[in-house]
Amino acid sequence: MGFSPEHQSFPGTLSLSSELLIGIVAQLGAQLAGMGWQRLVLFNAHGGQIGLLQVAARELRQRCPHMAVLPCFLWSGVAGLDTLIPAGELMHGLHAGLGETSLMLQLAPDLVGTSRPVDGLASADVHQLPPPGWSLEGAAPCAWLTDDLSPSGVIGDSRDASVSLGSALEKRLVQHWSSLFDVLLRSSWPPSSQQADGTSAS
Structure with missing residues (x-):
């Protein structure tokens, strides 16, 4: 929760x-x-x-x-997602969209229903989207509520979701985070032994 x-x-x-x-x-x-x-x-x-x-x-x-x-x-900084997920869905598929649904089909298929509501951004009127230059998530984000975008709660288009896409996403995510955590464990971060002025802490 x-x-x-x-x-x-x-x-x-x-x-x-x-x-x-x-x-x-x-x-x-x-x-x-x-x-x-x-x-x-x-x-x-x-x-x-x-x-x-x-x-x-x-x-x-x-x-x-x-x-x-x-x-x-989970999804931040992962290289290559743009080769697996279309640009529009990558930007706006925020909840139960293509990526999340495919990943769930790979990890826990019994929890994924068969219906694929497409009443969120995939069928959104342009007036439901943020003004030009603004975004749902990104450099100039808007504080949005799900009701602003979708009567079902789906934000994105999961109609092309598949186990194969979910498997590819799982591999990219695991590779990305395992690599970062390995780097972290090999590092001396945090630099708590040094004060802000660079002198050793007592």
Whole structure:
């Protein structure tokens, strides 16, 4: 469970408040730091709480400077996604779209229904989209609610979702994150032994 107010109008949605989620990260993170943990990865696959976990991570790092806190988002920075997912879907397929549905077909097919609602952005009137230059997620994002874009909750077009695409996505994601985590474990991050002026901490 996480921070999902954008989906609150849809039946079955449970969401934590921003204050509660930040508090949970702060309390558990501080306890882990007290046990001597050097690194804490907040690995997240829900786009609606990316910014919130970045705030929580920064606050926790300030409170526990000897522990690295890394707020990671599953789909961020993964090379080659544009060769697997069309550009429009890669930008706007934010919820139950092509990528997520294909990945679920690969990982947990029993949890994926057979219907493929296409009443989100795939069939959206241009007036439902942000003004030119603005985006749902990106350099100039808008704070959106799912109701702004879709009566079913689907944001994207999953009609071409497949196990084969899900398998290719899984491979790219695993390769990307395992490589990054390997680099992290081989590093000396965080630089807590040095003060901001470069002198050794006492």
